[in-house]
Amino acid sequence: MEKTVYPRLLLERFFGLMGPVPLDIEAVFRLASIPSYVQSLGTIMILTILLEIVIQPFLSSLLDRHNRKTVLLCNQVLSSSIMIAMGAFLYSRSTGQPWYLSSVLVVDIYYFVEYQAYAAMAKEVVAANNAGAYNGIAELVSQSPIIIGGVMSAFLWTFIGFSGILLLAGILTLAATPLLFSLQVPFSENHFPENKARQPGSYITGAFRPVLYIFLLNIPYVAVVSGNYLKPVFIARVLSGNPGTLGLSESIYAGMASVTGLIAPLVVKKAGEFRSAIIFSIIYAAGSVLMPLFPVVGLFFIFQASHGMGNPGNRISRNTLVMRKVPREQIGRFNGSVNLLDMICRVAVLSIYIAAVNVLGVRFLMEATAAGVCIAMLAAMALHGSDPMRELQPGMTVGASQE
Numbered sequence: 001m002e003k004t005v006y007p008r009l010l011l012e013r014f015f016g017l018m019g020p021v022p023l024d025i026e027a028v029f030r031l032a033s034i035p036s037y038v039q040s041l042g043t044i045m046i047l048t049i050l051l052e053i054v055i056q057p058f059l060s061s062l063l064d065r066h067n068r069k070t071v072l073l074c075n076q077v078l079s080s081s082i083m084i085a086m087g088a089f090l091y092s093r094s095t096g097q098p099w100y101l102s103s104v105l106v107v108d109i110y111y112f113v114e115y116q117a118y119a120a121m122a123k124e125v126v127a128a129n130n131a132g133a134y135n136g137i138a139e140l141v142s143q144s145p146i147i148i149g150g151v152m153s154a155f156l157w158t159f160i161g162f163s164g165i166l167l168l169a170g171i172l173t174l175a176a177t178p179l180l181f182s183l184q185v186p187f188s189e190n191h192f193p194e195n196k197a198r199q200p201g202s203y204i205t206g207a208f209r210p211v212l213y214i215f216l217l218n219i220p221y222v223a224v225v226s227g228n229y230l231k232p233v234f235i236a237r238v239l240s241g242n243p244g245t246l247g248l249s250e251s252i253y254a255g256m257a258s259v260t261g262l263i264a265p266l267v268v269k270k271a272g273e274f275r276s277a278i279i280f281s282i283i284y285a286a287g288s289v290l291m292p293l294f295p296v297v298g299l300f301f302i303f304q305a306s307h308g309m310g311n312p313g314n315r316i317s318r319n320t321l322v323m324r325k326v327p328r329e330q331i332g333r334f335n336g337s338v339n340l341l342d343m344i345c346r347v348a349v350l351s352i353y354i355a356a357v358n359v360l361g362v363r364f365l366m367e368a369t370a371a372g373v374c375i376a377m378l379a380a381m382a383l384h385g386s387d388p389m390r391e392l393q394p395g396m397t398v399g400a401s402q403e
Contacts, residue, residue, distance in 0.1 A: 009125060010141045012179040013118050016076060017142055019173030020107040021149025023083065025250060026165050027103040029243040032232030037097055042229050042354035044101045048108045049343045049350070056343070059113065060336025063120040064329065072117045073180050079110040080174035087166030095162040103166065110173075116335060123323060123331045133265050135316045135323070140261030143312065146254035151247065204337045209388035210325075211334065215341040216383065217277050217318045219376035220284045220311045222342055223369050226349040230369070234362045238295045245297065249304045256308030264316040273324070274384055277317035281377045284310025288370035292363035325389040334392070 031041035062071060083106060090099060122134060160168075204211050235241040235249070260280075267276045287306030294303075326334045349372075353365055 008179070008182075009118075009121060010137060012072075012176065013138065014141045014145055015176035015179060016072065016114055016118075016173075017111075018145030018149060019080065019171075019176065020083070020110055020169045021146055021250075022152050022247075023103055023165050023169035024107045025149070025247050026162065026243060027100045027107070028228065029232050029236070029246045030100050030162075031097070031104070032229075033236040033242075037100070038233060038357070039354060040097060040101060041104070041232075042350055042357075044104050045108075045229055046347050046350050046354075048105050049347050051105075052109070052112050053340060053343050053347075055109075055112075056336050056340050059116060060333045063116060063332035063336075068117045068121045068124070069180055071113065072121075073177060075110060075113040075117070076173055076177050076180070079106060080170045080177075082106050083166050083170030083173065085170075087163045087168075087170060090161075090163035090166065093163075099162065107169075116332075116339065119319070119335055120332050123326075123328055135319045136261045136263075136265035138261070139264070139312050139316050140258045143254035143257040143261065143308075147251045147258065149247075149250075151251050204340070207330075207334065207337070207392060209383070209386075210392050211337045211341065213380060213383050213388040214318060214322060214334075214338050215345075216376045216380035217274075217281075217314065217321075218338060218342055219345075219373055220281050220314045222345050222349065223284070223288070223373050224307065224311045226346050226353065227366070227369060229350060229353050230357075230362055230366055233357065234292070234295075234366065235300075237362060238292075239297050239300060241297065249301060252301050252304050253308035256305040257312035260309045260312045261316065264313040265320075267313070268317050268320055273317045273321035274380075277314050277321070278377055278381065280310045280313030280317060281373060282310075284314065285370045285373045285377075286310075288366060288373065292366040295363070321389070326392055330392065 028041065031037045031044075059071075083103075086099065086102065086106075118138075122138070231249070232246055235245050239245065264276065264280070267279065270276075271279065283306055287303040287310060290306075291300060291303040294300075322331075322334070349369075356365060
């Protein structure tokens with residue numbers, strides 16, 4: 001089953017992730033490049049995360065109780081319909097800030113559901129001893145759409161309007177759905193009390209140390225997604241770039257991440273999941289320190305490549321650890337709990353960015369973010385000694401005890 005299903009799962013992952021990429025790059029840069037829009041970019045990012053925090057407990061329960069293929073299908077159809085409708089409405093009209101903000105919201109929610117559903121499906125299909133190899137290939141597959149979408153963005157912004165990019169993103173996203181109908185993924189429904197399953201703190205309370213441990217290892221990812229606010233500002237204000245600069249930088253990041261998808265499983269096999277996560281986090285932090293110190297476009301692309309190695313390498317190591325250690329019946333709630341802490345952290349970080357970007361400057365905030373990554377890795381190392389993941393046992397009813 002594994003050999004026949006997961007190549008098709010990876011193919012679906014590729015097409016499912018590619019569609020919104022040009023829209024995401026275009027909308028974010030338009031907001032970041034206009035001084036009066038910068039604050040609204042940070043605000044919509046925070047509002048999106050707060051909405052995701054509300055959704056997360058329900059999504060975690062949904063992914064543990066129902067077929068993940070259905071969740072993916074609903075997400076793709078609904079999101080593509082919204083993008084196509086927006087593009088059709090704006091076809092003969094002028095665009096503006098509300099439409100850019102709406103696009104960021106739609107794309108972020110789409111990826112929020114998509115990535116978690118793919119992770120839950122992979123747990124059903126991939127054997128624990130193949131987790132490292134799968135995560136490496138999945139990283140390559142996940143980044144390939146960004147390479148293509150980034151290159152598309154570098155050229156499309158000069159030829160078609162924002163409405164055209166909306167229509168293109170919606171059509172490409174909808175085109176991924178036929179693959180889902182033919183994808184056969186096994187699923188066994190898990191039974192636990194609905195009221196307990198949807199309490200955000202119930203699972204975290206019972207599995208606090210394992211969740212905290214993976215959350216700390218996940219801080220480079222928090223830095224990357226929070227940096228999606230700082231980097232466009234850095235490109236527009238410091239590097240005097242354009243949407244093409246942002247698009248090419250995303251392609252460079254994704255290209256290096258694809259290479260890392262081939263290298264990281266070998267590092268994981270040699271050094272182990274934890275050590276490899278730390279190694280790649282150091283690579284990411286080094287690029288974060290150097291990027292604002294040398295504000296030159298060519299060097300920025302080089303340091304962006306170090307981010308493209310550091311964060312994906314950390315993610316492959318961390319995901320392999322989770323796939324090996326977390327029982328199948330808990331995977332949705334465990335990942336959801338880690339994601340909940342991630343989102344709370346991102347709200348705090350983005351709030352600081354918005355308040356301080358015009359006071360402390362974008363370069364200072366980038367350096368502070370690098371310091372935060374280093375502190376988190378030191379905390380993870382301190383927690384690692386007690387092996388917190390051993391607290392998760394198959395069949396345990398964390399956050400789902402009977403009343």
